[in-house]
Every structure is written in structure tokens, then in C-alpha cells.
Amino acid sequence: MELVSASLLLLLCLCCILLASAWQSRGQRGQLPPGPTPLPVLGNFLQLDRANVIHTLVKLYNSFPGILKKIPGPHHMGSKYAKQIISFISERIKMQQATLDLNAPQNFIDCFLVKMEQEKQNPATEFSQENLVMATFNLFFAGTETVSTTLRYGFLLLLKHPRVQEKIHREIDAVIGRDRAPTAEDRGRMPYTDATLHEIQRFSDILPMSLPHTVTRDTRFRGYLIPQGTYVCPLLSTVHFDPEEHQSPEAFAPERFLSENGSFKKQNAFLPFSAGKRVCLGEGLARMELFLFFTTVLQRFALSSPVDPQRLSLVPDVSNFGKVPPRYQLCLRQR
Numbered sequence: 001m002e003l004v005s006a007s008l009l010l011l012l013c014l015c016c017i018l019l020a021s022a023w024q025s026r027g028q029r030g031q032l033p034p035g036p037t038p039l040p041v042l043g044n045f046l047q048l049d050r051a052n053v054i055h056t057l058v059k060l061y062n063s064f065p066g067i068l069k070k071i072p073g074p075h076h077m078g079s080k081y082a083k084q085i086i087s088f089i090s091e092r093i094k095m096q097q098a099t100l101d102l103n104a105p106q107n108f109i110d111c112f113l114v115k116m117e118q119e120k121q122n123p124a125t126e127f128s129q130e131n132l133v134m135a136t137f138n139l140f141f142a143g144t145e146t147v148s149t150t151l152r153y154g155f156l157l158l159l160k161h162p163r164v165q166e167k168i169h170r171e172i173d174a175v176i177g178r179d180r181a182p183t184a185e186d187r188g189r190m191p192y193t194d195a196t197l198h199e200i201q202r203f204s205d206i207l208p209m210s211l212p213h214t215v216t217r218d219t220r221f222r223g224y225l226i227p228q229g230t231y232v233c234p235l236l237s238t239v240h241f242d243p244e245e246h247q248s249p250e251a252f253a254p255e256r257f258l259s260e261n262g263s264f265k266k267q268n269a270f271l272p273f274s275a276g277k278r279v280c281l282g283e284g285l286a287r288m289e290l291f292l293f294f295t296t297v298l299q300r301f302a303l304s305s306p307v308d309p310q311r312l313s314l315v316p317d318v319s320n321f322g323k324v325p326p327r328y329q330l331c332l333r334q335r
């Protein structure tokens, strides 16, 4: 019996070594996508970054929540903060419930509460207290962090590329001037600024794995069978950094979104909001917010870096489920 167990153990070790060498021959560490590799569990564990264990754990947590949920560690911090936001939202809902005027809803929560009241006799209604909390949480979370992270990356890129900033200043002065606030309609007349915002979104690639999805039925894709229920992450990075679609994809170049005559040029390989049925529902709002925040700041201020722009790093501080720019200092000089 002992001989059988020892042989099994030996066989298991041999399998691990074979799998590890197969993995190594298929790709170098760091060049693999941030999600499951061709050898799911082992492949991910081999991407362990000992210098940054927290980030590695978060990465693994996103790929294998079922397993990592059971293991204690700093990767649980995210859900702790999420619970705090959820309890804040629940309190806010209670406050609004107390003062709700069914005939004059003031905001999203009020409108949802009105629907809850109208559908209270319907046992199959989606307008429940729990869905209200989670819908508000999703809007909060999805709608704030994304826009602010893109702007932070954008301003860093302008510090690194002062010429791009100069061109935007010139376009703002020519189209909007200094006497009125920018409006969403200005965008169509500002191709260089529009191109720069697109390039900021492509380059910053803040949600490299989009959001996780589950396959709803057995699906054949490029000769592979993806069984129903499989957890899949579309890798948007592979679109944004595809060398067949973008020349020198690692370079920051707003011109790639401009045609020869200087008008805005659409690129197919541009999916920061993902694609398909579950495409970001805040895309229109996000694009408008980015344009208005960006042009309002640049209309009033010239941005500069207290350190030599050559020394500014663009390498993200965090790169797993989301990509976060490194910390930097920003000087704002009134124009």
C-alpha cells in the first residue's frame, strides 16, 4: 500500500514538472495575459510575483474566487471596502424612503422606490430592496473609479508628452476660447482632443480583462469547445496592443486616431468599454464626462511635472483586474 502511495506521489511530482516545463516553453513569465493561462491553475500560480504578493493574490482571487475566498489574506480587503459602501448606500436608501414623495422622485433611488411601490403585488418583480442596493452600488463603483483612473492616466500622459498638451491648448483656445465653459457639442469640432482622449483610453487600458462572464451554453470557438458555465474573461488588452491593428502599440500617439486631413479617424481595435450585449452601459456618460473634465481643466490650467518628464514612469502601479497609474506629482499653473 505504501509503495502504491509513494508511486502516486512520484507520478504527481513528475506531472507537475512536465506541466511546468510545458508552460515555460509556451510563454515567458510576464508576457502571458493576466488571466488563466493554457494551464489554468498551475499557470496562474507560476505567475506569482514574490515582490508584490498582495497584487498576485488579488490577481488569483479574480481568476479563482471560489478557491481564494477560503484562504485568509489581504486579498479580502476589496470585499471589506465593498461592504462599507453597501452599508452607506443602504442607509441612504432608508433616508430617502422616509421622505419619498411618490409624485416627485428626485433621483435614481427615488425612481426605483416608486417602481418598487408600483410592483409590490408582483412576486416576480426585479424591483426589490436588494436589487436597488446592488444597482446603486454598481453605478457608484463602475461610474466613478473608471473615469477618475482614466483622467489620472491621461494627465500623466500629458506630463510625459508636453507637445500633445500644447496642441490641445491651441485647439481649446481656437474652438472654445476662455470665456465660456466647454460643452459636449464642442467635441465634434475638436478632432485632436478627441483623438487624444481615445489614445489615452487605448493606452491606459484600465480594464484589461473587461468583466468576467459565464458562457450560457456550449459554444464552439476557433475549434475549441467552451462548455456551458465556463468562466471567461475577454482580454481587451490584446485588442488595444495588437501590433497588427496598431503601429507601435506601446507608443502613445494620438495621431493614430487622426486621418491625413486632421479629422478624427475611428479605429476598430478600440474596445475600452468592451462589446456585445453587456457592453458598458455608462459609455455615453463616460465619454462625455471625460471630455468635459479634461477640457475644463486644460482650458484653465497648464500642467507640468516637478520632475523631468523623461523620468516619469508610465508603468501601472497595479495591473490585475484593473490597471491603476503610478503615483505622480502634478503642478497646475493658471493660464
Ligand code: HEM
Binding pocket: 138, 139, 142, 143, 144, 146, 147, 150, 206, 207, 210, 211, 212, 272, 273, 274, 275, 278, 279, 280, 281, 282, 283, 285, 286
Ligand atoms: C472610462 C470610463 C469607463 C470604462 C473604461 C468602462 C468600462 C466598462 C467595461 C469594460 C465594462 C464591462 C462590459 C462587459 O461586461 O463586457 C463595463 C460595465 C459596466 N459599466 Fe462601465 N466603464 C466606464 C464608465 C462607466 C460609467 C460612467 C458608468 C455609469 C455611471 C458605468 C457603468 C457600468 C455598468 C453598470 C456596467 C455593467 C454592465 C452590465 O453588466 O450589464 N461605466 N464598463
